[in-house]
Amino acid sequence: MKTLREIGEFGLLAHLGVDNGKLPQGWLGPGDDCALIPIGDETLAITADILIEGVHFRLATTSAADLGYKALAASLSDLASMGATPLASTLSIALPFSTDIGWVEDFYSGIKCCADEYRCHLVGGDTSSGDKIFINITALGKLNGENAPLRSGAAAGEDLWVSGTPGESRGGLLLLEGGVESKTPALKTLIKRHTRPTPRVDLGAALAKGHLATSMIDISDGITKDAAHIARRSGVSVEISIDLLPLSAPLMEGAAKLGVKEPRLLVLAGGEDYELLFTANTKHREEVLSLGKLLGVELTRIGRATLKDDKHAVKVTNGVGDIIDLALDGFEHFK
Numbered sequence: 001m002k003t004l005r006e007i008g009e010f011g012l013l014a015h016l017g018v019d020n021g022k023l024p025q026g027w028l029g030p031g032d033d034c035a036l037i038p039i040g041d042e043t044l045a046i047t048a049d050i051l052i053e054g055v056h057f058r059l060a061t062t063s064a065a066d067l068g069y070k071a072l073a074a075s076l077s078d079l080a081s082m083g084a085t086p087l088a089s090t091l092s093i094a095l096p097f098s099t100d101i102g103w104v105e106d107f108y109s110g111i112k113c114c115a116d117e118y119r120c121h122l123v124g125g126d127t128s129s130g131d132k133i134f135i136n137i138t139a140l141g142k143l144n145g146e147n148a149p150l151r152s153g154a155a156a157g158e159d160l161w162v163s164g165t166p167g168e169s170r171g172g173l174l175l176l177e178g179g180v181e182s183k184t185p186a187l188k189t190l191i192k193r194h195t196r197p198t199p200r201v202d203l204g205a206a207l208a209k210g211h212l213a214t215s216m217i218d219i220s221d222g223i224t225k226d227a228a229h230i231a232r233r234s235g236v237s238v239e240i241s242i243d244l245l246p247l248s249a250p251l252m253e254g255a256a257k258l259g260v261k262e263p264r265l266l267v268l269a270g271g272e273d274y275e276l277l278f279t280a281n282t283k284h285r286e287e288v289l290s291l292g293k294l295l296g297v298e299l300t301r302i303g304r305a306t307l308k309d310d311k312h313a314v315k316v317t318n319g320v321g322d323i324i325d326l327a328l329d330g331f332e333h334f335k
């Protein structure tokens, strides 16, 4: 008998035979940020997420309202990465009997705030008692399915782009977890980036509609990990140049306050950024930049897709092209 510990989360899906094989023509199943179901001229995008107390969040570092906001924002980010526009969501929640009703009201107000901001109507769900707080959000969006940039669409030679300023969320989390006094505007920004992330809904839809993004994913686990999903699904490798990474002033101030010597590590491996990572043809550089300007979102070219290199799905290189092994030498090469 095998346990989940032995085969892992992705191993479980493979074990159960969850794949696209038996779906109707034109449907997209597991493997991307959303499933896609064509209905008439439009396509429905569907994504589901679970958040469990103690696993995905700690009550000590999360307010109820922030948790509600972020739970929905994370799902809207999955819709964004498929180029889908939010339509509706459902919320199912299990709560211990000891839960303060005020906490639940605040949580709900946080979700409502995000739902109103992104015009994503809450249309139902379920409630139950449970040992811990357990939250499931299912979000639905719509798009023209032919436009959806999948993880599998990258080709060697294309540019790799990222939106916003990844790493700030991790900076905020470290400030919160360390109980660091965060009164300056910069440090407050980092905390807000962690507690109230901005799903790039308009950007995702525009990149998809304009056929600018050939592949796209939202950054939930950090740039390098999420870039690896694009690399594997597209049959390419991805090269990220450390010198091209965007470093924001708040991140630099936060890193100094936290004693983090290499803020670029936060940018690459931070997680929970809910920014978009995408590939685009090199001939579209100007168009991508003007789209960013139009929408007021910083877009940075941080690398490229290359022919598949069996040793590295994702390579991080320094200024002279040497590969930096993040895990082994923690950036020793360019210190």
Ligand SMILES: [Mg+2]
Residues within 6 Å of the ligand: 033, 077, 078, 081, 217, 218, 219, 220
């Ligand atoms: Mg995602």
